[in-house]
Amino acid sequence: MLIFEKKMKLLITGATGLVGIQLVKKAISQGMMIHYLTTQASKIQSIEGAKGFHWDPSRMIIDIDCFSGVDVIIHLAGASISKRWTNRYKKIILSSRIDTTRLLINGLNLLKGNHCVEQIVSASAIGIYPSDFKNSVSETFDVSKDSFMQNVVMNWEEEVDxxxxxxxxxxxxxxxxxxxxxxxxxxxxxxxxxxxxGAAFGSGNQGQSWIHMSDVVGIILFCIKKQLIGNFNTVAPNPVSQSIFISALAKALKRPHIFPPIPKYFTKMILGDMSSLVLDSHWVSSKKILGKGYKFQFDKINNALKEVLK
Ligand SMILES: NC(=O)c1ccc[n+]([C@@H]2O[C@H](COP(=O)([O-])OP(=O)(O)OC[C@H]3O[C@@H](n4cnc5c(N)ncnc54)[C@H](OP(=O)(O)O)[C@@H]3O)[C@@H](O)[C@H]2O)c1
Known part of the structure; x- marks a missing residue:
């Protein structure tokens, strides 16, 4: 367990989401104080032990009291990428990441240096890397804005910079x-x-760089504790092919994996651009975070899925 010398205060965006909820729980259990920003007034008092503040990134409105006493900002907010990628929704995927980042910056600027924020830990995504069926990719890879997802993630990272x-x-x-x-x-x-x-898509050979929730939360807190700066792939050390992923899921559910892969052309016809989410391949390296001394709680897919489905 990480021990933080001083009672640290975090400001978390996206605290009400999948990762945020688990992060808040863990941070509180380690004695940290939590402020969080939510776009929904009904969620301001929804997290026990944490203090909620309202923001409206589409109108550039933020309650600047959220920064009071905050040492570290954890930025997780962003519209889900799993909803249908219509042209309108694609704009929301991008703007929900850019506008929220910009609003944090504007909010801090309003304080004219009168704050104690030392670090921002921002979510990004492996979708920044191009699809590659063979090669493993590390943080030093020279990324470019070739696909919708690469464009979103690169713009998001540039805004955080x-x-x-x-x-x-x-x-x-x-x-x-x-x-x-x-x-x-x-x-x-x-x-x-x-x-x-359960079935794989396309060839089923595409790399799936997964990570167990406990390690996402673990890596966020590790980066704060060690004050790590830079880009870190937040993936487990042993990515698997999509076929193996589906087999492991079936095994964890004690079911046979018998369904054949869904052909690529059919997947593209049904999902359109969004098919890249299941057809693209990412074999992403976790060597950098391992090199900093992070110890994964789950490094093998079978154990990770078994725990998640327990
Ligand atoms: N889960 C994954 O597999 C995965 C993989 C790679 C990267 N990520 C990134 O990690 C971050 C956290 O992921 P997650 O799965 O916890 O996300 P999530 O469950 O979808 O939650 C994200 C939070 O963002 C806020 N949000 C949603 N739409 C918004 C909008 N239009 N404008 C401003 N805020 C909005 C919501 O908070 P309020 O309703 O309280 O405002 C929501 O709870 C995301 O940025 C995601 O892109 C996740």
Whole structure:
């Protein structure tokens, strides 16, 4: 367990989401104080032991009291990428990440240096890397804005870089496929797989760089404790192919994996651009965070899925 010398105060955006809820629980259990920003007035008092503040990024409105006494900002807010990618919704995926980041910067600027924020840990995503069926990719890869997702994530990271002008340390976590109990990819695939209808897409050879929720939360807190700066792939050390992922899921559910892969052309026809979420391949390296001394709680897919489905 990480021990924090001083009672630290975090400001968390997206605290009401899949990762945020678990992060808040863990941070409180380690004695940290939590402020969080939510777009929904009804959620301001929804997290026990934490203090909620309202913001409206579409109108650039923020309650600047949220920064009071805050040492570190954890920026997780962003519209889900799992809803249908219409042209309108694509704009929301991008703007919900850019506008929220910009609003944090504007809010801090309003305080004219009268704050104690030292670090921002921002979510990013492995979707910043191009699809590659063969090669493993590390943080030094020279990324470019070639696809919709790469464009979103690169713009998001570039916006976060503005915090440097305020002398705030920047940590960007390129998060992989998060395995969690109450949502995300496991919740989506568990029902068809339970009924023996779980299937890979395309060749099934695409790399799936997954991470267990406990390690996402663990890495966020580790980066604060160690004040790590820079980009970190936030994925487990042993990515697997999509076929192996589906087999492991079926095994964890004690079901046979019999359904053949869904052909690429059919997947593209049904999902359009969004098919890249299931057809793209990412073999992402976790060597950098391992090199900093982070010890994964779950490094093998079978153990991770078994725990998530327990
Ligand atoms: N889960 C994954 O597998 C995964 C993988 C890679 C990267 N990530 C990134 O990690 C972050 C956290 O992921 P998550 O799965 O916890 O996300 P999530 O469950 O979808 O929650 C994100 C939070 O963002 C806020 N939000 C949603 N739409 C918004 C909008 N239009 N404008 C401003 N805020 C909005 C919501 O908070 P309020 O309703 O309280 O405002 C929501 O609770 C996200 O940025 C995501 O892109 C996640």
């Amino acid at each position: 503005v915090f440097e002008t305020m002398n705030i340390k920047i940590t960007k976590l390129r998060i992989g496929l998060v395995l969690a109990r109450n949502g995300g990819v496991v919740a989506t695939l568990k029902i068809p797989t339970f009924f023996c209808l």
